[in-house]
Amino acid sequence: MLHIVTAANRHLYRRQLEAMHRQRYELFVKGRGWNLAVRDGGEYDEGDDERAVYLLGIDESGYCHSSIRARPADDFSYVIDAMPEWIEGGAQRLRENPNLWEMARWISQGEDRATGEEIRIGLIEYLLTREASECIACGDLHITAYALRAGWRLKFLGIPRTYPEGGVAVATSLPITQEEVEHARELTGRRDLFLMEVDPAAPWSELPLPVIEGAFRTAAAEAEDYAALARLADQLLRASLSGGRAA
Amino acid sequence: MGWEGSTELRTRAFDFLSRASACTSLAALDEEFMRLAQAFGFKAAGLIRLLEAGGAVEPKVIFGSAPMDWINRYAEREYGRLDPTLPLAFQSRKAFTWKRAEGRERDIEVRNFFGEAREMFAKDSFIVPVWGPYGELSVVNLLSDEPLEMAEDERTLLQGLCSLYAAIGLSLADPGLPPPPEEATSLSRREAQCVYWTAMGKHDQEIAIILGISPLTVRDYLDAARTKLNVTTRPQLIRKAMTLGLLMPDRAMFR
Numbered sequence: 001m002l003h004i005v006t007a008a009n010r011h012l013y014r015r016q017l018e019a020m021h022r023q024r025y026e027l028f029v030k031g032r033g034w035n036l037a038v039r040d041g042g043e044y045d046e047g048d049d050e051r052a053v054y055l056l057g058i059d060e061s062g063y064c065h066s067s068i069r070a071r072p073a074d075d076f077s078y079v080i081d082a083m084p085e086w087i088e089g090g091a092q093r094l095r096e097n098p099n100l101w102e103m104a105r106w107i108s109q110g111e112d113r114a115t116g117e118e119i120r121i122g123l124i125e126y127l128l129t130r131e132a133s134e135c136i137a138c139g140d141l142h143i144t145a146y147a148l149r150a151g152w153r154l155k156f157l158g159i160p161r162t163y164p165e166g167g168v169a170v171a172t173s174l175p176i177t178q179e180e181v182e183h184a185r186e187l188t189g190r191r192d193l194f195l196m197e198v199d200p201a202a203p204w205s206e207l208p209l210p211v212i213e214g215a216f217r218t219a220a221a222e223a224e225d226y227a228a229l230a231r232l233a234d235q236l237l238r239a240s241l242s243g244g245r246a247a
Numbered sequence: 248m249g250w251e252g253s254t255e256l257r258t259r260a261f262d263f264l265s266r267a268s269a270c271t272s273l274a275a276l277d278e279e280f281m282r283l284a285q286a287f288g289f290k291a292a293g294l295i296r297l298l299e300a301g302g303a304v305e306p307k308v309i310f311g312s313a314p315m316d317w318i319n320r321y322a323e324r325e326y327g328r329l330d331p332t333l334p335l336a337f338q339s340r341k342a343f344t345w346k347r348a349e350g351r352e353r354d355i356e357v358r359n360f361f362g363e364a365r366e367m368f369a370k371d372s373f374i375v376p377v378w379g380p381y382g383e384l385s386v387v388n389l390l391s392d393e394p395l396e397m398a399e400d401e402r403t404l405l406q407g408l409c410s411l412y413a414a415i416g417l418s419l420a421d422p423g424l425p426p427p428p429e430e431a432t433s434l435s436r437r438e439a440q441c442v443y444w445t446a447m448g449k450h451d452q453e454i455a456i457i458l459g460i461s462p463l464t465v466r467d468y469l470d471a472a473r474t475k476l477n478v479t480t481r482p483q484l485i486r487k488a489m490t491l492g493l494l495m496p497d498r499a500m501f502r
Contacts, residue, residue: 026444026457031448060436065440109440110438110440110441112439113424141407145377145414149414150418150423153268154268155265156261156265156268160406160408160410160411161404162400168406170411
C-alpha cells in the first residue's frame with residue numbers, strides 16, 4: 001500500500017517523515033554532494049511546506065522505505081524558479097497551466113518491485129484526483145532513464161545539463177492522464193487498489209500505521225474503487241476499536 | 248552551469264528529445280537518433296548488449312546500426328579477452344573513446360585489434376556504458392570516420408542523449424521492467440535495506456541510525472543476506488545485489 005500524506009494527516013507520520021528526511025540527507029547531501037539545507041540530521045527545502053504531498057511506502061515495522069514528494073507548482077517550483085535556464089523556450093510559460101505539479105526526491109531503498117510499481121502508478125492516480133494535468137521534475141539522468149525504462153512516457157523540457165555539484169540531469173514532464181494510468185497498470189499487470197489516505201478525524205487514526213495499513217489491505221481485496229476502499233477500511237478499523245482488537 | 252557550445256547542436260539535441268519521446272516504434276527512434284548522431288559527426292549508432300549479469304561477453308546488437316562483420320569477427324576471434332573497452336565500460340560512469348581505451352597500450356595484440364577495427368569500419372568510437380536493472384551491461388556505440396576531439400560539455404551532452412536513447416529504445420523494444428531473478432525475492436525488506444545502504448558505502452553504525460535499529464541487528468540482517476545470496480564478503484554482497492536489481496533505481500550510482 002502507498003500512504004498519501006498531506007498537511008492534514010502529517011502529524012500521524014512524524015516518525016516516518018523524519019526517517020524520510022534523514023534518508024534524503026544521506027542520499028542527496030552526503031551521497032551526491034547536493035548543496036541543500038540540513039536541519040536536525042535531515043534534508044529540507046522550500047518545497048517541504050503545507051502544500052507538499054508525500055507518497056510513502058511503509059514496512060511492517062512502520063519504517064518508511066520508499067517515498068516521493070509532489071506539490072502544486074503555481075507558487076513555487078524548483079524547475080521553474082531555481083533552474084529556469086534548463087527549460088527550452090522559457091520556464092515561466094509552464095505556469096500558464098494552472099494544473100501543474102512538480103515531483104521531487106524519489107527514494108527507493110532496496111528496490112521493492114511492488115512499491116516501485118505503486119509509486120509509478122500511484123503518483124499519476126493521486127494527481128488525477130487533485131486535477132493535475134502535468135507533473136514536472138528535474139531528475140538525475142540515471143533516475144530519468146530508469147523511469148523511462150519502467151514505462152513513464154516522459155516529455156523533455158530541455159537538454160541534459162551538468163549541475164554545479166557535478167551530476168547530469170534533465171528537466172521532464174509527466175502527463176497526468178487516465179491513459180497514462182492505464183499504460184502503467186498494463187505494463188505492470190497491477191489491477192489492485194493500493195493508495196490509502198488516513199483520515200485524521202477518524203477514531204482509529206492513531207492506531208499503529210501497520211495496523212491501519214493491514215485493514216486497508218484487507219479492504220482492498222474486496223473494494224471496487226477507492227471510495228469503497230476507504231469505507232470498508234473504516235468499517236474494519238472501527239470494528240477493531242470496538243472489539244478491542246487490532247484489525 | 249550552462250553549456251557554452253554550439254547553439255545548433257543544442258537545438259538538434261532538444262529536437263531529438265522532443266521527437267524521441269513521441270516515437271512509438273524502434274525504427275522511428277533509430278531514425279531520429281541517427282539524424283542527431285550525424286549532426287555530431289558520427290556515421291553509425293546503436294545499442295550493443297555486451298553481457299548479461301554473471302555471463303560471458305557476447306556482443307549482441309539490440310537496436311540501431313552496428314558493423315555486423317565486425318561483431319561476428321569479434322565473437323569468432325574471442326576479442327573479448329583482450330578488448331580494453333570492456334573493463335573501461337565496467338569501471339567508468341563516463342563515456343569514453345577508443346583513443347582513451349587504447350591509451351599507451353603496448354601489447355601488440357591489442358594494437359592489432361584496434362588496427363583491424365579501424366581498417367574495417369571506423370577511425371574512432373564514442374562509447375557510453377548503459378547498465379540494465381539486473382547487472383546487464385550494454386553500450387551505446389557511435390562510430391566516427393575521424394579521430395574524436397570533443398569539449399567536455401559536448402561530451403557530457405552526448406553521453407546524456409545516448410543514455411536517454413538507450414532507455415527510450417529499451418522501453419519500446421521490451422516494455423516494462425523485466426521480472427527480477429527469483430533470488431531477489433528471498434531477502435526480507437530489512438535485509439534488502441541493509442544491503443542497499445552497505446552499497447551506498449555506509450557502515451553498520453550509520454545504517455543503524457538510518458534504519459532506527461541497533462548495529463547488532465544490522466549485522467544480523469547482513470549476515471542473513473549473505474547466507475541467502477550465497478556470498479561471503481561485503482563486496483560480493485554488493486555485486487550480487489546489483490544483479491538482483493536491489494539497487495534500482497540508483498544502480499548507476501554504484502560501480
